[in-house]
Amino acid sequence: MACDKKGKIGVIMGFIKQLFQSKKRKEKAQKYNLGMAKTRQSVFNQLDDLLTQNTKISDALFEDIEEIFIMADIGVDTVISMVNQLRETVELKKIHNAEELKEMIVEEMFKRYVKEDVVDTNLDTDHPLAVLLFVGVNGVGKTTTIGKVAHLLKQKDKRVMMVAGDTFRAGAINQLRIWSERVGCEFYQKEAGSDPSSVMFEAIRYAKEHGIDVLLCDTAGRLQNKKNLMNELSKIHRVIGREIDGAPHETLLVVDATTGQNGLSQAKIFNEVTTLSGVILTKLDGTAKGGIALAVRETLNIPIKMVGLGEKIEDLEYFDIEEYIYGLFSDIV
Amino acid sequence: MAFDQLSDRLQMALRRMTGKARLTDKDIEEMMREVRLSLLEADVNFKVVKSFTQEIKEKALNEKILKGLNPSQQVVKVVHEALKELLGGETSVFSLKAQGTTTLMLTGLQGSGKTTTAGKLAQYIRKHHKVTPLLVALDVYRPAAVEQLKTIGEQLNIDVFEKGIDSKPVDIAKEALLYAEKNAYNFIVFDTAGRLHIDEDMMDEIKQLKATIDPDEIFLVLDAMTGQDAVSVADHFHQSLGITGSIITKLDGDTRGGAALSLRKVTDVPIKFMGLGEKLDAFDVFHPERMASRILGMGDVLTLIDKVTENVDEDDMMNLMEKMMSGKYNYNDFLKQLKMIRRMGSLGGLMKLIPGMNKMMKNADIDEKQLVYIEAIIRSMTHEERKKPDLIKRSSSRRRRIAEGSGRRVSDVNKLIQNLEQQTAMFKQMSKMDPNQIDPHNPMKNMALPQQNRKAKKGKGKNRGGFRF
Ligand SMILES: Nc1nc2c(ncn2[C@@H]2O[C@H](COP(=O)(O)OP(=O)(O)OP(=O)(O)O)[C@@H](O)[C@H]2O)c(=O)[nH]1
Numbered sequence: 001m002a003c004d005k006k007g008k009i010g011v012i013m014g015f016i017k018q019l020f021q022s023k024k025r026k027e028k029a030q031k032y033n034l035g036m037a038k039t040r041q042s043v044f045n046q047l048d049d050l051l052t053q054n055t056k057i058s059d060a061l062f063e064d065i066e067e068i069f070i071m072a073d074i075g076v077d078t079v080i081s082m083v084n085q086l087r088e089t090v091e092l093k094k095i096h097n098a099e100e101l102k103e104m105i106v107e108e109m110f111k112r113y114v115k116e117d118v119v120d121t122n123l124d125t126d127h128p129l130a131v132l133l134f135v136g137v138n139g140v141g142k143t144t145t146i147g148k149v150a151h152l153l154k155q156k157d158k159r160v161m162m163v164a165g166d167t168f169r170a171g172a173i174n175q176l177r178i179w180s181e182r183v184g185c186e187f188y189q190k191e192a193g194s195d196p197s198s199v200m201f202e203a204i205r206y207a208k209e210h211g212i213d214v215l216l217c218d219t220a221g222r223l224q225n226k227k228n229l230m231n232e233l234s235k236i237h238r239v240i241g242r243e244i245d246g247a248p249h250e251t252l253l254v255v256d257a258t259t260g261q262n263g264l265s266q267a268k269i270f271n272e273v274t275t276l277s278g279v280i281l282t283k284l285d286g287t288a289k290g291g292i293a294l295a296v297r298e299t300l301n302i303p304i305k306m307v308g309l310g311e312k313i314e315d316l317e318y319f320d321i322e323e324y325i326y327g328l329f330s331d332i333v
Numbered sequence: 334m335a336f337d338q339l340s341d342r343l344q345m346a347l348r349r350m351t352g353k354a355r356l357t358d359k360d361i362e363e364m365m366r367e368v369r370l371s372l373l374e375a376d377v378n379f380k381v382v383k384s385f386t387q388e389i390k391e392k393a394l395n396e397k398i399l400k401g402l403n404p405s406q407q408v409v410k411v412v413h414e415a416l417k418e419l420l421g422g423e424t425s426v427f428s429l430k431a432q433g434t435t436t437l438m439l440t441g442l443q444g445s446g447k448t449t450t451a452g453k454l455a456q457y458i459r460k461h462h463k464v465t466p467l468l469v470a471l472d473v474y475r476p477a478a479v480e481q482l483k484t485i486g487e488q489l490n491i492d493v494f495e496k497g498i499d500s501k502p503v504d505i506a507k508e509a510l511l512y513a514e515k516n517a518y519n520f521i522v523f524d525t526a527g528r529l530h531i532d533e534d535m536m537d538e539i540k541q542l543k544a545t546i547d548p549d550e551i552f553l554v555l556d557a558m559t560g561q562d563a564v565s566v567a568d569h570f571h572q573s574l575g576i577t578g579s580i581i582t583k584l585d586g587d588t589r590g591g592a593a594l595s596l597r598k599v600t601d602v603p604i605k606f607m608g609l610g611e612k613l614d615a616f617d618v619f620h621p622e623r624m625a626s627r628i629l630g631m632g633d634v635l636t637l638i639d640k641v642t643e644n645v646d647e648d649d650m651m652n653l654m655e656k657m658m659s660g661k662y663n664y665n666d667f668l669k670q671l672k673m674i675r676r677m678g679s680l681g682g683l684m685k686l687i688p689g690m691n692k693m694m695k696n697a698d699i700d701e702k703q704l705v706y707i708e709a710i711i712r713s714m715t716h717e718e719r720k721k722p723d724l725i726k727r728s729s730s731r732r733r734r735i736a737e738g739s740g741r742r743v744s745d746v747n748k749l750i751q752n753l754e755q756q757t758a759m760f761k762q763m764s765k766m767d768p769n770q771i772d773p774h775n776p777m778k779n780m781a782l783p784q785q786n787r788k789a790k791k792g793k794g795k796n797r798g799g800f801r802f
Pocket residue numbers: 136137138139140141142143144145166169172219220221222282283284285286308309310311315443444475527529
């Protein structure tokens with residue numbers, strides 16, 4: 001990459017660096033960029049030098065910003081509107097100094113994400129029997145995430161039970177059973193091929209009788225354009241709601257961070273069928289940024305609740321927008 | 334829904350550009366910007382997009398395009414052609430070794446579809462090459478991964494070699510090779526654990542597996558929904574393993590699948606197969622051509638372009654357009670317009686070819702019958718009425734007479750009147766625009782029923798970004 005380009009991106013990152021230095025970074029932040037930890041230091045050193053050079057705001061700079069966002073899989077529409085917003089503000093406020101632009105970028109991203117709401121990342125488990133339903137396309141990490149969430153809840157002294165709602169995929173039931181053994185929680189299953197709604201129905205009955213606090217429902221992965229499978233999911237959702245008023249208390253869409261623009265379509269259609277309460281973004285331990293989750297929040301108002309950072313039971317964190325933005329820019333140059 | 338965006342963009346660019354005999358550099362620049370945006374929307378990696386559009390641009394500038402009759406449409410063809418080439422041109426054939434056992438190892442990220450694909454591949458090769466396949470379970474990490482492969486093997490009646498999860502994958506692989514030799518299997522698929530391309534330990538493991546098995550083929554399995562990261566993933570796996578081919582899964586979804594392009598561009602090895610569903614027969618050889626159209630979100634724009642240009646006389650078209658713009662549009666013109674639509678083929682079929690139209694058709698419910706009705710109504714008008722739409726508009730008795738004459742209801746006649754008015758209004762609107770923005774080569778844009786057209790236009794112009802790589 002050309003040197004002056006580095007300079008421009010560097011300026012942006014410089015601010016982000018400052019932002020994050022101003023807060024005591026917890027160790028978990030590092031996990032957001034496991035693979036890049038080594039390079040990060042040298043990048044920042046370079047940036048320090050570049051920061052001292054003054055940079056003007058130019059078209060090229062905006063293009064670089066666009067690139068950064070695009071690379072992160074933030075939806076094209078979101079990126080365009082974000083950068084247009086920046087351009088307008090720059091013009092309006094007659095800003096010439098790139099320093100100020102950096103602040104605006106971060107502000108803009110926060111604004112778009114936070115949306116003047118309090119973003120609550122807590123899972124709603126304060127019910128006599130809380131039911132959490134995990135949905136998503138194939139292979140994104142639903143089952144694994146249930147294992148991690150169960151572990152988390154168990155540490156909070158909740159009596160947790162997992163329900164093997166994926167009766168379709170080969171080995172899916174036992175996959176979840178093994179997770180329940182790792183966690184040390186209860187597990188409910190019927191045989192492979194059973195109607196998933198009936199599994200949920202029976203599991204809820206059982207949970208009520210056995211003093212379970214939280215029920216974690218696994219479902220088979222399904223692509224959102226499959227009508228039959230979405231109908232099946234809608235039925236599962238209905239059945240749960242019929243058994244317990246207000247349930248499922250959380251319907252969580254699991255999204256793989258490597259997902260591109262299709263993530264938006266996923267969120268949109270799953271939300272139509274089941275009314276999502278949040279997104280769990282998995283596989284952030286890779287190099288993908290999961291920017292599409294930001295677009296999901298912006299266009300559908302569905303917050304990211306948690307992030308998956310590995311395959312182990314403790315590799316789950318509550319979502320933190322600051323860490324996320326930090327991760328976005330950390331390995332750009 | 335996956336299909337519309339790029340085509341809309343291209344159509345927009347086309348519209349802006351036509352009416353000129355040749356494309357200026359600036360036109361091409363514009364066009365490239367649309368191509369860029371739509372490729373980005375399709376998840377093609379932005380670096381790949383950059384170099385791709387550069388190539389296209391050169392092609393577009395160099396080729397005879399500038400002298401062509403419909404330059405913009407030729408650009409579309411160039412883009413499509415180039416995409417197809419990039420994706421491998423022709424379908425790449427998979428062949429087994431002439432003698433002995435062919436070994437194949439699958440690799441990829443977690444959840445990309447390796448295990449399912451292992452089953453699909455074994456079945457496919459058994460069917461097409463009449464061999465006895467063996468599946469080998471090397472994923473000892475993901476819970477129940479071995480069971481998953483075993484179940485798949487049972488479903489397909491294909492043998493699965495497994496040693497549970499207590500041995501090291503390398504050791505299992507060694508044993509599997511001996512076992513296969515003894516039992517005369519001639520095609521072995523090794524299913525491996527999913528891994529991150531930046532996980533050094535796991536990448537070391539798969540390198541060791543490669544050394545042990547010395548596979549004839551190493552295929553990278555990639556999820557079609559992958560975004561920008563596809564480049565980094567493909568690059569790492571290829572650097573570490575020297576993959577010989579790849580497989581794109583989950584193409585039964587509604588993703589445009591631009592990751593395929595990134596993958597191909599980075600590795601320069603053929604994409605061999607594609608996964609089209611969870612069922613084990615939902616699998617096919619990879620078709621570059623289809624994938625190119627899909628990434629472009631073109632539906633069959635190309636077919637449409639051919640049809641339109643073949644069947645419509647441009648002079649006719651221009652005359653009609655002029656008429657429309659002058660605000661003197663009447664029922665005779667409406668009739669002509671209908672004829673042209675007819676000449677271009679079945680409306681249903683044709684409309685489906687138009688990006689975005691498919692969706693709208695559902696709302697608007699136009700069918701061919703309706704065209705017949707409209708024609709019947711117009712034919713029941715007197716010559717004077719046809720020329721002066723106001724006559725009908727002002728007289729309810731005329732409307733009743735026409736309805737009776739055509740065997741339709743008065744409400745149908747009213748609808749047609751409304752329709753004509755809307756069109757006239759729309760054309761007036763259009764005439765205020767830059768004439769170059771109206772595309773005589775793409776009459777469908779102007780011919781669509783007015784309500785739809787307005788709808789189609791609304792979204793345009795927003796999202797104009799400045800991607801200038
Ligand atoms: N690196 C990494 N891998 C993960 C993470 N979460 C899940 N995985 C892996 O991704 C793969 C798929 O995970 P599953 O939990 O089976 O996904 P699923 O959504 O239940 O899949 P289906 O039921 O097949 O649709 C497994 O190999 C997991 O170990 C994560 O946060 N990071």
